Structure formats: structure tokens, C-alpha cells
Amino acid sequence: MIALADPLPERVRRGASGIVGTIVILLAWELAARALAGAYILAAPSDVVVHILQNSDLIWRALRETLGNATLGYVLGNLAAIGLAGAALAWPRAEPVVAGLALLVFCLPLVATGPILRVLYGPGPGPQITLAALAVYYTTFVPLLVGLRAAPASWFELLRSYGRGRLAELVHIRARASLPYLFAGLQIAAPAAFLGAMVGEFTGAERGLGLLAIRAIRALDIAGIWALASISAAVSILIYTAVGWLSRAVLRDPPPMILAPPALPRTGHAQGLAATVMRTAFVLAMALLLWWGAMTTFDLNPFFAKRPDDVWVALFTATDARETRETLAGALGETVVFLLPGFAGGLALGAGLAILLTLAPALTPSATLIAVALRSVPILTTAPLIVLLLGRGAAGTITLVAVMVFFPTFVACLHGLRQAPGQILDVFSTYAAGPFARLWHVQVPVMLPAFFAAARMSVPASVLAVTVVEWLATGRGIGSLMALSASLSDYDMLWSSVVIVSVLSALGYAGIGWVERRVLTVFASEQVAR
């Protein structure tokens, strides 16, 4: 029986599949570029290599700058995420507030924050580093919070029987349980930090890859555009792979079998509702206080840094308040039409691909390569290609949003699926259950907490994505309204849009959370227990 003999170790087979996949991708790319020659859309890999070699000095200097800022942002953002998650855990009552404020800060659109950061920092890399950090902290924070709870109840009981407290719990159980989820966050963050640093350069940076990208697009320098896109994709893939190696080196323990008692039913529905309202009101009050306090502390000029009361006046008491509300509602309507299908499509694709790869693991390296590349190539570069393939209508925008949602979902689900405990899989093997049965009864239920974490963090990410697409490519909806308002100094409208976008994200987040609690009460009660 040849099939029983293991012809090649797993690692070699995977490596070979990755190399073959890369070659196939490069070939397809070269052929597509040859077919599209003359349309000024896609440069062939051969042209890209020539361009990089010819401009190696310039590109190297720009890469060093952008990578340096992205790395600093990556480290700071992830440290912030770890700090926030630790705080939320150490003081459970504060968790809704920390999570709520973290969400709202992540929702802030670049169009609003960029100019403020530039005024605060002056010339230099400050805004680029900050925007890179802002782009990553949330996608690490959310999975980490899930991971900190992903431990069997028996472990906690054991610890308590020794009379140890919360700190020991954190060090001995939660920190270790959270590692797989932390690594998922760190992998998701790699392309986001790089892209964040590049977009940060749009605020008036003196050098960097983002700057060269703007220049290349205006100059019709197609080889230049794709050279920059390839470099940002390659760097993101390298960081992603490095974090992957690290996680495999660190995560030696097999995933635990998590048995947890069912979550206690809430004591009375009315009390639960009142508590939710109270919590929401408190988060809102903190957010307003933080908003007002930050602007006042930094003494930001009210011409462009509008306070909560300015937005209130603009939306409700000013003479043109009605007009403002109608403009906002119109733009919001245009945006939501693209947002919802893009969000749903991205989630389905991400989870679907992760599941598919569990059934056909040999495809994982090539598929991951494409996934990281898709996420890390700036929208500015891919927008014309997607417009060519799908048109400027709904399909193009929805696809671009789906791409942004797809990646974090895919990575989180991939990590989630790996948390299937070996004991249970062994039981299934004993009964000769097929891969589908294993998937349906073990791996998918185990993946659910990670999937919902991905869905929650994708809410603000998809809103940001749609506004960036609207700003840079389609010129419609609330993203375009914000850009237009900024260029016309209509900062009342800009900040009103910021508020609307944040409320939209918060509502979506709460909606997903509602579904999540109901599903996880059944499948992962350790996540729901308080």
C-alpha cells in the first residue's frame, strides 16, 4: 500500500505547494498584464522587476522610512491592545467601557484624524506612526479578549482550590490560553500596519512608499504603481509568515478541550435591559468627555476640531440643520447599500475559505499568499483593475469592501479551526468519521468564537473600508462627503459625518454581539459567562 507510506514530510509538501502556487500566480499575472497592455492598468511582473532594479536606491530609502514607521506603529498598537485587554480583564466592570471606547476610536476616519495629527505633531513621522498604530490595535484587542476566556472551567477550579486569585489566573491560565488568539491578531495586524503607515504619508510626509504611490498614479507610471504594490504585498507576506513561524515555535501545547458550565441566565429580563441602557449611556458619556477633553487639552482650534456641542448645533439647532441632516442621510443611504453586501460577502468568503483549506490543507500556502497580498495592496492601486473587471457600479465597491473584511475573518477562522482538541478528533477518527463530519461537529463549533470576534472587528473595518473606497475611487456616499467637507473647510459637516459613522459602527457591533451571545451560549459558554 503506497498510500500508507509517507512519501514526504508535511513541511516539504507545503513548501513545494507554496512554490508551485507562487509560480502559477506570477504566470497568470504576466499573461493578464500582456493581455491588458495599452490600458495603463496592470504592469507585468517582469516590468515590475526592471522598475525596482532601475529605481532601487529611491525605493530602498522609501521602504526603510515606511517600514520603520509601520514597525513602530505595529509595536505600539499591539502593546496598546494588550494593555487594554489586560485592563478589561483585571477590572471586568470596565470592560464594556474599554471595549466601547476602543471601538469608537477605531471608527475615526482618516480624513478627520489626519489633519489634526499633522497639526499636533508638525512635520515628521508622528502621524504615520500613530495611524499605523490606530490601524492595528483593535484587530488585536478583540481576538485577545476572546482568547483570554478560552480556557476550560476545570483549570480555573484547580487554581481556586489552591487559593490563588485573579492575578495567578491571568498569568497561569488566561495568558497562555490567549496566545493562539494573540498570534492571529498579530498576523492580521501585519498588512494593516504597513497600509496605515502608507496612508499616513498622505498627510504631508516628506518621504515614503505612500508618497511614491501618489506620484506614480498621477504620472501614469504603471510599472511604478505595481512595483510599490508588490513591495508592500511582499513585506506584509514576510511579516505574516514570520509571525506564523513564531506562533508555531511558541504554541507547542495542543489546544485544550474547553468544557464550561452553561452561562447563568440573566436575573430577570427587565434588569438586563436596564443594565444595558445604563452601560451604553455611560460609554457614551465617557466618549463625549474624552472627545471634548482631548480637543481642549491639546488646544485644537475649533475651526477644524469641532466639539460635541458644535456637532449638536450643526445637526439640530442651526438654521440649516435640516439641510445638513438630509445631506448626511442621503450620503449614508448611498454608503449602506454597498456596505452591507460587502460585509456579508467578506465574512462568508473568509470563513468559507478557511473551512475549505481545512479540508484541503495543501492549498493553504498559495491561498494565504493571495489573501495577504489582497489585503496589503493599497486600494489606490487595485481600484482601477477592479473597476475594469466589475465596473464603477455597485459590484466594484462591494468587492473592495469584501476584500477588507475577508482577510481578518479568514485569518481568525483559520486560527479558530486549529483550536479543535485532538482528543475529540481522535474519537471521530476511531469511528471512521469523514472529514465533513469532523468539520461540522468539531471544527466549526470550535471556530465560532474566533468567527464572531472577526465579525465584530470587521464592522468598523468595513465602514472604514467603504469610506476610503468612496473617497479615493467612486466619489459617492459618506466617504466622499467627508473628503469634500474637509476640502471646503465644512468641518461641522465632517464631524457630523464622523459621529454618524461611529454610531453606525457601534450599532452594527452591538447587533453582531446580540447574535453572538445567543450562538455562543450554546457552543462556547465560557465566552458568555461573567
Add this chain to the structure above:
Amino acid sequence: MAYFKPNRRTVLAAGTASAASAVLGLSAPRARATTPVSLQLSWLHSVQFAGSYIARARGWWAEDGLDVSLLQGGPNAPVEPPVVSGSALVGISAADYTAAAVEQGAPFRILGVAMQKNPFVIASLLANPVREPADLSGKKIGMALANMPVLQALCTLNGVDVEAIEVVPTQYSAQPLLAGEVDCLLCWETDLPVAMAMEGIESVTMLMADYGYAVHSQTYIATEESLTERRDQLVALMSGEVRGWEAYRADTDAAAALTLEAYPDAGLDLKTQKLQAARQVPLMFSELTDEHGFGWWTDQTVEANIETLALLGRKVSPALWDRSILEEVHGG
């Protein structure tokens, strides 16, 4: 009178003194306390701002006691916030954006006008050209939707039905035109047409300023507060700008070379910059500036601006333009 008899020692002393003063004279601008100020540019570094680079490179600002930082703009770097908050003394804006900011309460004044003619053009290809506004009828135009008021104003000024033009919202690139997705583009005379020319593609550009679209562009703005309290600095800054741009006009190739030298990390191409530098000259210099000097305007040009701005939905008073700084520069 042995006192006045020059001997070897006094000659030597005098020589040393003059040599010393020559050394001091050279280093005087640096040795004297210079005031750091910032000029916020409206876009990425390029020959678009080469007059400023010349002023800095030749030390004209330093002579007047200014140490000017040139802050780069970008897609997400509006000019108004740094000028309002005082982190930039002067910003490069345009009359329409300045008017909008003033409506929102910004205390701005226009001190000088670098682009006498607005750089907006309709760019098309030779095979299907737009040479005058009437040609726009039935065409597909690629532009940012944000510029809709601009197209509407052009149509109103020339009696063209704007409904007869199909607007396609595109990103700011010549690619949709070359791919045949649109027939023409709304863009600047000095960027996308230059990019096409460098690719060997000849384009037709219809300058909107030649068809009644009078909006001062690349205008110098400052706050009213700076105009009263930092007057000397404004005069010094504008004086350097005027000298810089006159030197630019004298040799645009040298200006392009200086731009590349000053910003090696900006990814600029010398040939492109030379072409852009040359195409910018007719927009910046006119009979008016020949007579009165760089940056000038008259009551008539302001009136034409106010009329076009009204079509863009902006109500402006002539008091937005303050010529006192330029008068001091050109008078003194």
C-alpha cells in the same frame, strides 16, 4: 600727520578688518537671529513650488531674518487647519477654497496670486478633441464629483447645457481617458496632460480660464491676526517668493533641476519636471505681472473672480483680497 600716513601695519589691519567683515558678511544672515516660520504648500513637492525652493536656496529669506520651513501638502493634508492654528504663517490655497473657509469663519486674507489664470483644463485626445466648451455636449467627462460646481460654472458661462454631458466619477488619473472609458477629463494643465506627454501621448487641453472661468489659484493666504501682528515676517516671506518666482521664470530648467536636488526622495523625474515648469509659466505671468510684479491683481480681476465664485455658490467681498503686503514688497 603721522596718524594718517598709511604704513604697512595699518594697511594690514585694514585688510584683516575687511576680510573679517567679508567673512561676517557672508555669515551674517545665519549669525543674526532668524525667526522660524512655515509655509504650508498645497500639494506634494514639485516644480509647482520651485520659486520657494529658489528663494530658500539663494538665502533670500535668510537675508531678511526668516528661516522658512516648506511644509508639504498631500491628499489628506488640507492647508487651512495649519494656517488657522498658526503652525503655518502662510498657506498656498485657491480663491474658491479660501472663500469656502471664510464662510466657515476662518479669518483669512489673500496676500498674493501665484496663478493668475486658473489651471483647470478639459483634457481630451486628438482623435476626439474638446477644443471649446460647445464640444462638451454629448461627451463623457471623467472627474471627481466634488468638482461638479466647476463644470456647472463653465457651462453657465458659455451657455452649454450641463445635462448634455455625462459625468463619470473617476479617480484623479489619465488612465480612464486612455482606456477609452471617458472622452475627456477635468484636470490641471500642469499634471495629467504632462504625464500623458511623457508617455508620448499628445492631448488637447482647453484652459477654462480662457472661457471665463476666473478663479485665482495658488494664492497666498494668511490670517488677519498675522496681517496686523506679524507684518514684517509676511513682507519678508512674500519678498522672497517674488524674487524666487522671477528667478524661476528666467530659467525654468534650472528650477526643475533645483527641485530634484532639494527633494531626492520625492520620486521626481527631471524631464517631467522641466515640462511642467515650462507649462506653468503662462499661468503665472501675464501683462499684468509684467507691469506690476509677481502675484499682483487689480480691482477688475477681483471683480471677475467674485462673479465666477458666485456661480460656484460662494458669496465673496473684495475685502478678501489684501494687497498691502505686495505693495510694500514691490514698492520697497
